[in-house]
Amino acid sequence: MKGNGIEMRGLTVTYASRMGTVNALSGINLTVPSGSVFGFLGPNGAGKTTAMHVLLGFITPTSGHASIFGEDVQGSIARQRIGYLPEHPIAYRFLTGREYLQMAGSLFLLEPTQIKSRAKLLLGQLDLIDAADRRISTYSRGMMQRICLAHTLMSDPDLLILDEPTGGLDPSGRMKIRMMINDLRTRGKTIFFSSHELSEVELMCDSVAILADGEIVAEGKPAALVGEDKSLERYFLRVTGTEKEIGP
Amino acid sequence: METITNSTVNGRRRERFYGWAAVIILWTTAFSMACYSDIAKHSEHNAAGSTIGRLLSKASIGLSQACYERADLYFHKGVPHSSKKALADSFYHILNEEINPSSHAHRHGRSLAEIMPWLKLVTSLDPGNIEARLNAVFLLMKMKEFDVAEKVLMDARRTNPKDHRVLLYLGRIYVKREKISEAGQILETALRFCHDEACAGCDHCKDTLIDKRAILLYLAAIDEAEGNLSQAVERLEAIIEIFPGSHEIETTIKALKKRPDGESSGILLEALKSHEEAESQTFSSCTVPDCEH
Amino acid sequence: MKIRRIITIAKTVWLEALRRKDVYVLLILLGIMIVAVMSLDIFGLGGVVGYVKDVGLLAAWFFGMVVAITISTRQLPDEEKANTIFPLLAKPVTRAELLTGKWAGATVSATIAMLACYLLLAVLVKLKGGAFEGFTFLQCYLLHAWAIGVICAIGILFSTRLNKDAAATLSYVTAGAAFLLIPQIPRIVVNAQCVQRSGLLVLYYIMPHLELFDMRRRMVHDWGPASWSSLLYVMIYGLVLIGLLLVLSWLAYRRKVLSRADLF
Numbered sequence: 001m002k003g004n005g006i007e008m009r010g011l012t013v014t015y016a017s018r019m020g021t022v023n024a025l026s027g028i029n030l031t032v033p034s035g036s037v038f039g040f041l042g043p044n045g046a047g048k049t050t051a052m053h054v055l056l057g058f059i060t061p062t063s064g065h066a067s068i069f070g071e072d073v074q075g076s077i078a079r080q081r082i083g084y085l086p087e088h089p090i091a092y093r094f095l096t097g098r099e100y101l102q103m104a105g106s107l108f109l110l111e112p113t114q115i116k117s118r119a120k121l122l123l124g125q126l127d128l129i130d131a132a133d134r135r136i137s138t139y140s141r142g143m144m145q146r147i148c149l150a151h152t153l154m155s156d157p158d159l160l161i162l163d164e165p166t167g168g169l170d171p172s173g174r175m176k177i178r179m180m181i182n183d184l185r186t187r188g189k190t191i192f193f194s195s196h197e198l199s200e201v202e203l204m205c206d207s208v209a210i211l212a213d214g215e216i217v218a219e220g221k222p223a224a225l226v227g228e229d230k231s232l233e234r235y236f237l238r239v240t241g242t243e244k245e246i247g248p
Numbered sequence: 249m250e251t252i253t254n255s256t257v258n259g260r261r262r263e264r265f266y267g268w269a270a271v272i273i274l275w276t277t278a279f280s281m282a283c284y285s286d287i288a289k290h291s292e293h294n295a296a297g298s299t300i301g302r303l304l305s306k307a308s309i310g311l312s313q314a315c316y317e318r319a320d321l322y323f324h325k326g327v328p329h330s331s332k333k334a335l336a337d338s339f340y341h342i343l344n345e346e347i348n349p350s351s352h353a354h355r356h357g358r359s360l361a362e363i364m365p366w367l368k369l370v371t372s373l374d375p376g377n378i379e380a381r382l383n384a385v386f387l388l389m390k391m392k393e394f395d396v397a398e399k400v401l402m403d404a405r406r407t408n409p410k411d412h413r414v415l416l417y418l419g420r421i422y423v424k425r426e427k428i429s430e431a432g433q434i435l436e437t438a439l440r441f442c443h444d445e446a447c448a449g450c451d452h453c454k455d456t457l458i459d460k461r462a463i464l465l466y467l468a469a470i471d472e473a474e475g476n477l478s479q480a481v482e483r484l485e486a487i488i489e490i491f492p493g494s495h496e497i498e499t500t501i502k503a504l505k506k507r508p509d510g511e512s513s514g515i516l517l518e519a520l521k522s523h524e525e526a527e528s529q530t531f532s533s534c535t536v537p538d539c540e541h
Numbered sequence: 542m543k544i545r546r547i548i549t550i551a552k553t554v555w556l557e558a559l560r561r562k563d564v565y566v567l568l569i570l571l572g573i574m575i576v577a578v579m580s581l582d583i584f585g586l587g588g589v590v591g592y593v594k595d596v597g598l599l600a601a602w603f604f605g606m607v608v609a610i611t612i613s614t615r616q617l618p619d620e621e622k623a624n625t626i627f628p629l630l631a632k633p634v635t636r637a638e639l640l641t642g643k644w645a646g647a648t649v650s651a652t653i654a655m656l657a658c659y660l661l662l663a664v665l666v667k668l669k670g671g672a673f674e675g676f677t678f679l680q681c682y683l684l685h686a687w688a689i690g691v692i693c694a695i696g697i698l699f700s701t702r703l704n705k706d707a708a709a710t711l712s713y714v715t716a717g718a719a720f721l722l723i724p725q726i727p728r729i730v731v732n733a734q735c736v737q738r739s740g741l742l743v744l745y746y747i748m749p750h751l752e753l754f755d756m757r758r759r760m761v762h763d764w765g766p767a768s769w770s771s772l773l774y775v776m777i778y779g780l781v782l783i784g785l786l787l788v789l790s791w792l793a794y795r796r797k798v799l800s801r802a803d804l805f
């Protein structure tokens with residue numbers, strides 16, 4: 001695949017709130033090449049979700065520009081190729097798992113036969129076959145996360161934006177998601193995800209960027225960044241300035 | 249494991265069923281109690297003592313008034329009495345006229361029955377409202393439902409034994425049924441309760457006088473049918489006293505005086521009956537000038 | 542605007558209405574109410590159904606408004622509250638499609654609920670020995686459905702910027718006024734002073750006129766069907782009104798910064 005999956009140029013987002021303004025992002029530049037797995041890291045409140053919302057066109061940036069596969073993020077064409085998993089994902093509780101997937105397929109205007117086969121495939125891959133025709137309101141936290149991931153994958157998107165995909169999952173649940181991401185990587189998809197699980201990031205990512213207070217403080221291959229810090233976790237604590245608070 | 253799941257499912261289903269059943273039962277009970285207590289209490293008139301009773305009775309009078317207006321609306325086929333309006337040439341107004349007809353109209357014949365539920369509600373909510381009962385009777389007679397009308401009148405007589413209008417209607421029904429002697433008795437009683445010594449200027453008194461004339465007319469006709477001509481003449485002369493200068497009555501008196509006492513023909517009674525048939529349909533609360541009765 | 546996306550969103554609204562049980566409660570209440578009214582003994586006369594139609598249709602209009610407003614005003618706020626709006630808008634779904642789909646779903650759901658009401662009423666009237674006149678029944682239902690469309694559009698408009706309770710309250714006030722107060726303006730205006738008069742006239746012309754969709758008088762009092770041309774006029778008026786309300790909703794919603802649910 002040619003070109004860059006994601007490009008952000010001088011992206012600034014300022015929220016106006018009652019207490020004044022909040023600079024969630026201050027002029028970040030970031031390039032995610034297509035076909036790579038990119039880890040987007042940062043402490044709570046760093047601005048990761050905000051950046052993703054800009055990419056999806058939920059927020060108009062105060063200044064700067066973002067594009068996906070060369071298309072401006074404000075147009076709906078850009079979203080044709082994206083799959084997005086929000087943080088704390090919730091599906092329509094009154095639908096069954098299968099209906100929820102079918103809904104995603106129709107919104108992407110897929111053929112009915114295609115929708116059927118794809119839903120079946122994903123339900124199998126994510127271990128949801130038995131629960132497929134049960135209301136989502138009866139799902140556990142992990143099943144909810146998986147059905148939402150399946151929903152995200154219905155259109156077989158080229159770019160996946162996953163906001164903490166393993167958040168709140170047990171080790172086996174995390175394992176399943178990791179396997180899924182690996183599988184997508186081998187199929188040449190671009191994956192842009194945020195996570196607080198640094199060991200997992202170290203294992204999976206081609207490159208990472210670390211965000212702190214709305215600015216990118218580090219970017220590169222995990223192995224190269226770790227260097228003398230021995231682990232990504234130590235490095236992360238150092239560059240985000242949280243090390244001093246905790247101590248060595 | 250299997251059994252636990254099953255019992256949970258059944259338990260939830262049962263719970264839900266009981267929940268719904270409770271809601272429906274409670275609501276139905278509340279609804280019927282509200283309706284019933286309103287109707288029952290006020291037909292007995294014993295609630296008037298307590299404050300709540302008084303409040304309820306005020307509320308039910310208001311409600312019965314609303315039902316009465318509704319009855320009037322039904323008589324006019326749902327078209328409310330028109331009042332002065334602006335914007336008659338606006339788009340909305342013209343379109344509304346098309347969708348909701350607003351021309352003056354009345355119900356006729358069998359379709360008069362559609363008014364009855366509202367009158368029934370009025371009589372249930374406010375048993376003292378004798379006008380509503382009389383209107384019901386009037387409409388029932390138009391519909392030739394004499395049995396029903398008689399039942400309503402009997403009811404009305406129980407609550408208002410001294411109302412001459414109730415007795416007058418009863419008399420008319422008996423005449424229709426050819427029960428002449430019963431009619432005579434009841435109209436005599438009606439005459440006794442028809443007090444006309446009041447001012448004679450106000451609408452109420454005028455109505456009473458008109459009623460008195462009707463009673464006397466019927467009594468005269470009955471007397472004539474029974475061959476009691478001199479008494480018939482007396483009755484008619486009493487009418488002349490109230491409404492002097494009535495040409496028709498005067499000629500009838502002259503004709504009666506010419507005939508020998510004891511000769512009965514029943515023509516007066518026939519004339520009254522056919523007059524009643526031809527009487528145009530009217531609804532007493534319809535007081536608007538443009539209501540072409 | 543892709544019709545299939547709109548239909549998909551509308552279908553989801555319909556499934557929600559079908560599976561949440563609140564509409565059934567209203568239907569049961571309606572049934573009980575009509576049966577209670579039917580059991581009134583009218584001096585022993587049979588075949589009297591006008592008042593049953595009257596009360597039944599009044600209840601149907603009332604419940605129709607309640608269903609339309611509850612369903613339409615909860616759509617957008619609930620999506621935002623449950624965080625489901627994000628995966629939805631992350632797809633190539635435009636906000637215009639979202640609003641149209643939500644409106645269509647709410648309207649269809651409420652209209653089908655009303656169809657159940659009408660059929661129930663028709664059956665009960667039949668049991669009481671009466672009948673509805675076919676064409677008038679059809680016209681009355683058709684215009685009622687149109688009115689529900691307008692009410693749903695009002696609900697959607699308010700819910701773009703307000704939470705669902707506030708939106709529902711405002712929708713009730715607006716729809717109630719459009720139904721009961723606005724038609725009275727010609728009567729009031731006769732005695733109004735200069736400034737008041739202009740205010741009333743402005744209201745009269747800009748507010749939706751829901752009374753135009755109400756054919757109950759023809760149904761209850763046997764006036765027979767209205768002319769199809771006037772029906773067509775009213776339907777076109779309704780479409781214009783709905784279009785206007787949806788465009789306003791779109792203007793209010795198109796750049797809205799969606800709030801994140803507090804799920805922490």
Ligand SMILES: Nc1ncnc2c1ncn2[C@@H]1O[C@H](COP(=O)(O)OP(=O)(O)OP(=O)(O)O)[C@@H](O)[C@H]1O
Nearest residue numbers: 015017022024042043044045046047048049050051
């Ligand atoms: N609507 C808003 N109004 C005002 N401030 C906001 C708004 N949304 C986010 N913020 C602020 O912007 C900053 C970045 O928030 P964001 O959610 O992007 O962080 P994050 O990196 O995703 O954090 P986490 O790891 O906890 O998910 C935070 O300080 C947050 O309080």
Ligand SMILES: [Mg+2]
Nearest residue numbers: 048049087163
């Ligand atoms: Mg976040």
